[in-house]
Amino acid sequence: MAGFVGDDAFEVALADGRGGSDTVRCAVVVRTVPVVSSSGVRIEAEEFDGGGEGVAYHDTDARQGPSQVRTDGSSHDVDIVELDRGTDAPAQAIGYIEDGEWLRYTVTFPTTGRYTVRLRVANGTGATAADAVALHWKDAVVAGPLSVPSTADWDAYATIDAGAVSLSAGTDLLQLDCNASGFDINWIELVPAQAPSFASWIEGYFPNAGGNVAIVGSSADPDGDGLSNILEYGLGRAPDIAERALVPTLWSDTGGKYLALTFRRLLGVTVTAEISDDLVTWSSDAGSLVQIGTATTDASGLYETVTFRSVSSVAAKPRQFVRVRVSGP
Numbered sequence: 001m002a003g004f005v006g007d008d009a010f011e012v013a014l015a016d017g018r019g020g021s022d023t024v025r026c027a028v029v030v031r032t033v034p035v036v037s038s039s040g041v042r043i044e045a046e047e048f049d050g051g052g053e054g055v056a057y058h059d060t061d062a063r064q065g066p067s068q069v070r071t072d073g074s075s076h077d078v079d080i081v082e083l084d085r086g087t088d089a090p091a092q093a094i095g096y097i098e099d100g101e102w103l104r105y106t107v108t109f110p111t112t113g114r115y116t117v118r119l120r121v122a123n124g125t126g127a128t129a130a131d132a133v134a135l136h137w138k139d140a141v142v143a144g145p146l147s148v149p150s151t152a153d154w155d156a157y158a159t160i161d162a163g164a165v166s167l168s169a170g171t172d173l174l175q176l177d178c179n180a181s182g183f184d185i186n187w188i189e190l191v192p193a194q195a196p197s198f199a200s201w202i203e204g205y206f207p208n209a210g211g212n213v214a215i216v217g218s219s220a221d222p223d224g225d226g227l228s229n230i231l232e233y234g235l236g237r238a239p240d241i242a243e244r245a246l247v248p249t250l251w252s253d254t255g256g257k258y259l260a261l262t263f264r265r266l267l268g269v270t271v272t273a274e275i276s277d278d279l280v281t282w283s284s285d286a287g288s289l290v291q292i293g294t295a296t297t298d299a300s301g302l303y304e305t306v307t308f309r310s311v312s313s314v315a316a317k318p319r320q321f322v323r324v325r326v327s328g329p
């Protein structure tokens with residue numbers, strides 16, 4: 001069976017050695033397990049696992065009766081609809097969803113991390129299907145419940161964004177929970193949450209700048225707030241809105257008060273706090289600057305907030321300066 005993907009059936013002949021015999025027919029379904037790569041993966045909703053009702057899916061209505069339309073030709077009760085018109089045609093999708101139905105997909109996530117989840121859905125009811133869909137990974141709800149807005153037609157598909165979710169590495173079951181009727185689903189997309197490049201980020205703010213470095217250059221400051229564009233990028237700020245500068249604080253413990261700085265930074269980009277007592281020599285090593293607590297990651301999965309403090313108390317070293325350096329991805 002090495003390398004085999006698809007459905008097959010075979011018969012096993014049994015003999016008891018005393019003239020008794022029988023045959024058993026075995027059906028097998030072998031599917032490739034999607035692996036989430038650095039560019040993500042799209043799982044077709046109709047490509048759910050083999051195993052049948054109660055194992056790979058739960059279908060309450062079997063409205064169309066046993067269906068044979070899946071690409072592997074296997075027979076099952078899930079209501080798969082053929083899209084032959086509208087935004088996503090030609091395609092197959094899961095339709096006739098009822099409250100409490102679910103579908104399972106074996107997926108491999110090679111690395112633990114945050115992933116952006118998108119669902120391709122249609123809702124022809126004319127009303128929002130509230131809290132209709134959620135995702136389980138390793139037996140825990142990781143996304144949703146999400147509402148599916150009306151798309152005005154059962155053939156009009158739209159993408160809904162579940163935001164970034166934390167998923168631990170492994171090969172396990174991703175379960176699509178259909179908490180309510182009122183939507184059809186074409187696919188599920190899982191993409192590692194990735195920082196935009198500086199070029200695409202700045203282009204998003206100034207699409208009409210035509211490459212003018214006075215506006216989109218990394219050292220330009222078009223909003224005049226004293227933060228260059230590259231700093232705005234690394235700190236998760238807006239290059240087109242003048243914002244308040246980073247302000248150091250004083251952090252206290254029994255040893256005294258220490259100069260500290262809290263800031264947000266873009267993950268995947270090197271954003272470092274540095275300290276100096278003469279504005280000439282700057283250091284970021286642990287002998288002069290330490291992190292307080294652990295970083296907190298925001299809902300997008302793209303930014304974390306961190307606090308660093310000086311190792312030397314202000315009593316021991318009254319003259320200190322902190323800054324943040326963005327040194328690129």
Ligand SMILES: [Ca+2]
Pocket residue numbers: 059060061062063078079095096097098101
């Ligand atoms: Ca159904």
Ligand SMILES: [Ca+2]
Pocket residue numbers: 044045046091092093185186187
């Ligand atoms: Ca599909």
Ligand SMILES: [Ca+2]
Pocket residue numbers: 220221222223224225226227228229232239
């Ligand atoms: Ca600026």
Ligand SMILES: [Ca+2]
Pocket residue numbers: 223225227232237238239240241242243
């Ligand atoms: Ca700004």
